[in-house]
Amino acid sequence: MKTNIGSIDRIIRVMLAIAVVALYAANVISGTVAIVLLTLAGIFILTSVVSFCPVYFLFGLSTLRKKTHVSH
Numbered sequence: 001m002k003t004n005i006g007s008i009d010r011i012i013r014v015m016l017a018i019a020v021v022a023l024y025a026a027n028v029i030s031g032t033v034a035i036v037l038l039t040l041a042g043i044f045i046l047t048s049v050v051s052f053c054p055v056y057f058l059f060g061l062s063t064l065r066k067k068t069h070v071s072h
Contacts, residue, residue, distance in 0.1 A: 003051040006063035010048040017041035017048075 005013075020041040023029045029037060047053045056062060 001050070001052050004056045004062040004064060005047060005051045005053050006065060009063040010051065013044040013048045017044040 020029075020037045024034050024038060053061075
């Protein structure tokens with residue numbers, strides 16, 4: 001499994017997941033909406049940890065920076 005999530009993308013995913021958990025803990029979201037958002041938050045955390053997003057893979061996307069090689 002080749003990584004396809006860059007550092008900034010990982011940070012954003014974790015921040016969104018934390019925000020959803022905070023909203024749930026503060027009883028701002030509940031019911032079906034809470035279940036869906038908490039599931040997405042879990043997926044965001046998982047994809048951040050493994051640095052791989054299956055949706056990005058399906059569409060051939062990547063948020064990794066391209067490494068440049070300098071020859072001297």
